[in-house]
Amino acid sequence: MSAPEIPVALLAKEVPIEVPSASSVPAPSPGLIQRMLESNPYFTAGFGLMGLGVALATGRQLLTRGSTFMYRQMLVDLEIPSKDKSYLWFLDWMARESVALQNPIPSGSGIKSRILRLRNLYTSSHHLSVQTTYKQHDNGSVSTNFSLVPGPGKHILRYNGAYIQVNRERSSRLMDLTSGTPFETITLTTLYRDREVFRELLHEANSMAVRLQEGKTVIYTSWGPEWRPFGQPRRKRSLESVILDEGVGERILNDVKDFLHSGSWYYDRGIPYRRGYLLFGPPGSGKSSFIQALAGELDYNICILNLSEQNLTDDRLNHLMNHIPERSILLLEDIDAAFNKREQTDDSGYKLSGVTFSGLLNALDGVASSEERLIFMTTNHPELLDPALIRPGRVDVRELIDNATAYQIKRMFLRFYEGSEDECERFIAAVKDLNVPISTAQLQGLFVYNKAAPERAIEMVPLLKS
Numbered sequence: 001m002s003a004p005e006i007p008v009a010l011l012a013k014e015v016p017i018e019v020p021s022a023s024s025v026p027a028p029s030p031g032l033i034q035r036m037l038e039s040n041p042y043f044t045a046g047f048g049l050m051g052l053g054v055a056l057a058t059g060r061q062l063l064t065r066g067s068t069f070m071y072r073q074m075l076v077d078l079e080i081p082s083k084d085k086s087y088l089w090f091l092d093w094m095a096r097e098s099v100a101l102q103n104p105i106p107s108g109s110g111i112k113s114r115i116l117r118l119r120n121l122y123t124s125s126h127h128l129s130v131q132t133t134y135k136q137h138d139n140g141s142v143s144t145n146f147s148l149v150p151g152p153g154k155h156i157l158r159y160n161g162a163y164i165q166v167n168r169e170r171s172s173r174l175m176d177l178t179s180g181t182p183f184e185t186i187t188l189t190t191l192y193r194d195r196e197v198f199r200e201l202l203h204e205a206n207s208m209a210v211r212l213q214e215g216k217t218v219i220y221t222s223w224g225p226e227w228r229p230f231g232q233p234r235r236k237r238s239l240e241s242v243i244l245d246e247g248v249g250e251r252i253l254n255d256v257k258d259f260l261h262s263g264s265w266y267y268d269r270g271i272p273y274r275r276g277y278l279l280f281g282p283p284g285s286g287k288s289s290f291i292q293a294l295a296g297e298l299d300y301n302i303c304i305l306n307l308s309e310q311n312l313t314d315d316r317l318n319h320l321m322n323h324i325p326e327r328s329i330l331l332l333e334d335i336d337a338a339f340n341k342r343e344q345t346d347d348s349g350y351k352l353s354g355v356t357f358s359g360l361l362n363a364l365d366g367v368a369s370s371e372e373r374l375i376f377m378t379t380n381h382p383e384l385l386d387p388a389l390i391r392p393g394r395v396d397v398r399e400l401i402d403n404a405t406a407y408q409i410k411r412m413f414l415r416f417y418e419g420s421e422d423e424c425e426r427f428i429a430a431v432k433d434l435n436v437p438i439s440t441a442q443l444q445g446l447f448v449y450n451k452a453a454p455e456r457a458i459e460m461v462p463l464l465k466s
Contacts, residue, residue: 078188220328
C-alpha cells in the first residue's frame with residue numbers, strides 16, 4: 001500500500017515562526033536576584049568566609065608593616081658574633097657584673113655605692129650558663145670562681161638607665177670545625193634613643209679586659225685559623241730574673257729596641273720590616289725564659305706556633321703568621337724538631353703535620369709573608385738546621401745561650417742568698433771541681449730546694465753531676 005501524496009503547494013508554502021526579541025523578554029527584578037542569593041545558604045557562607053579572609057589578610061599585612069615600621073623607627077639592634085673579639089669581652093663583662101650582683105652587700109660605707117650599682121645594672125635571666133675560672137695566689141693556693149652569664153635565649157638587661165634585650169642564639173647547623181663548638185651570636189636590642197649605650201657598654205667591657213691584662217703577658221696559641229689566649233694572662237717576668245752570660249741579654253734587648261724604632265728606615269729603603277732571632281744552646285739554659293722576660297720588658301705578648309699541629313697546613317701557617325695580634329712576639333720553639341735539614345722528623349708527631357719546608361720558608365720570607373713582625377726561634381741543635389732556614393732575612397741575629405758560666409753562677413747565687421759572698425765563692429769552687437757542664441735550670445732547682453740554706457746548697461753540689 002503506497003503512502004498518500006502531499007500536494008506540492010503545501011510543501012512550497014512557508015510557515016511563519018515567531019521568535020521573541022530580547023526587548024520583549026521581561027528582565028528579572030533586582031529584588032528577585034537578591035532574594036535568590038539570600039535564600040542560597042552555600043553562597044552566603046562562602047561570601048562571608050571570603051570577606052573574613054580578605055579582612056584578616058589585610059589586617060595582618062597592615063599589622064606586620066606597622067610593627068616593622070615601628071621597630072625600625074623606635075628600636076635598634078647590635079649583633080655580636082662569636083668570631084668577634086668583643087664577644088668574649090661582653091661575656092666576661094656580664095660574668096663580672098653577675099658576680100657583683102650575687103655577692104652580698106657589705107655593711108659600712110660601701111652600701112650607698114653598691115645600691116647605686118644595683119640600680120645601674122639589672123638583669124632578668126631564666127636560662128643561665130656557668131663560667132668557671134681559677135686564680136693562683138702568690139702563696140700557691142688556688143681559688144675557684146663561678147660566674148653566671150646569660151645562656152642561649154632572651155634576657156633583659158638594664159644598663160645606665162636603658163633597658164636592653166639580650167638574645168643569645170646558638171646555631172644548630174654552623175659549627176667551628178677546629179673546636180667542634182657551634183657558632184653563637186648575641187643580639188642586643190634597645191630603644192633608638194638609647195643607641196649610644198651600646199658604645200658605652202662595649203668601651204666598659206674593653207676597658208675591663210685591658211685592666212685584667214695590665215702588668216701581665218698574654219700567651220696566644222693557634223686555634224684553627226685564628227689566635228686565642230691560652231689560659232690566664234701571666235705575670236710579667238723581669239729581665240733581672242733571667243741571668244744570661246755577661247752582655248748577651250743586653251745585646252738582644254738593644255737590638256730589638258733599635259728594630260722597633262726603625263720602621264721608617266726600613267720603609268724608606270724598601271726593606272721588609274721584620275726581624276728574626278735564633279737562640280740556640282743546650283736544654284735548660286734559659287732560652288724560653290728570656291723570651292718571656294723580654295716580652296714583659298717590651299710590654300708585648302707571645303704567640304706560640306706549634307709546627308707539629310696535625311691540622312696545620314702551609315696555607316694556614318701563612319694565614320696565622322699574617323694575622324698575629326698587635327704587639328706580639330711570634331715564637332717557634334724547638335725548630336730543629338720539626339725539620340731535620342729539609343725532611344720532617346718523627347719526633348713528637350711532626351710527621352702528622354701538613355707543613356712543608358718550602359711552606360715554612362715562604363711564610364717566613366715569601367712574597368705573601370707579613371711585615372712588622374718580630375720572630376724568635378729556639379733550638380737545641382743548630383747543626384740540624386738547613387742553611388736556607390737561618391739565612392739573613394729569615395734569621396738576622398743568632399745568640400748562643402749556653403750552660404752556666406762563673407758569671408752566671410755568681411749572680412744567681414747572690415740573687416737567692418743576698419750578702420753571702422763567702423758562701424758564693426765556695427759554691428763556685430765546688431761547681432768547678434765537678435768539671436761538668438751545669439745548666440741554669442739545674443742551679444735554679446738546687447737553690448729553690450734550699451731556699452734559705454746556702455750551706456746546704458754547697459753540700460748538695462755533687463748531686464748536680466748525676
